[in-house]
Amino acid sequence: xxxxxxxxxxxxxxxxxxxxxxxxxxxxxxxxxxxxxxxxxxxxxxxxxxxxxxxxxxxxxxxxxxxxxxxxxxxxxxxxxxxxxxxxxxxxxxxxxxxxxxxxxxxxxxxxxxxxxxxxxxxxxxxxxxxxxxxxxxxxxxxxxxxxxxxx
Numbered sequence: 001x002x003x004x005x006x007x008x009x010x011x012x013x014x015x016x017x018x019x020x021x022x023x024x025x026x027x028x029x030x031x032x033x034x035x036x037x038x039x040x041x042x043x044x045x046x047x048x049x050x051x052x053x054x055x056x057x058x059x060x061x062x063x064x065x066x067x068x069x070x071x072x073x074x075x076x077x078x079x080x081x082x083x084x085x086x087x088x089x090x091x092x093x094x095x096x097x098x099x100x101x102x103x104x105x106x107x108x109x110x111x112x113x114x115x116x117x118x119x120x121x122x123x124x125x126x127x128x129x130x131x132x133x134x135x136x137x138x139x140x141x142x143x144x145x146x147x148x149x150x151x152x
Contacts, residue, residue: 041084
């Protein structure tokens with residue numbers, strides 16, 4: 001093979017390998033920044049991955065909030081009010097609007113024992129707001145939550 005042709009072939013091969021590496025790195029970065037939402041029934045059924053950053057949402061089960069006396073750690077149960085409940089642990093300051101019976105979103109990871117280790121807890125901001133992911137959950141009569149039929 002003449003040297004000129006061999007150099008062109010090497011240059012094309014180098015460009016193709018570089019482009020493939022760039023695409024692979026972009027896909028890897030996109031996959032790591034993906035933060036999927038899981039309702040309680042998918043967390044309980046095992047559809048949510050363990051050890052991967054996800055978002056989950058539901059209603060805080062009444063009577064489930066337990067606060068550690070000397071730390072900021074809080075444990076509570078998220079439910080869809082249809083029998084799917086899972087435990088959430090959070091170490092930090094909860095939003096002012098956090099309370100039992102209210103819809104919330106948590107961001108974090110499931111550990112090996114399927115307990116959700118939350119990094120962030122997000123609560124609704126007023127009486128009429130419901131995160132779109134939680135609109136399909138049934139509401140508790142006295143919780144003040146918006147139902148899908150109510151205007152926003």
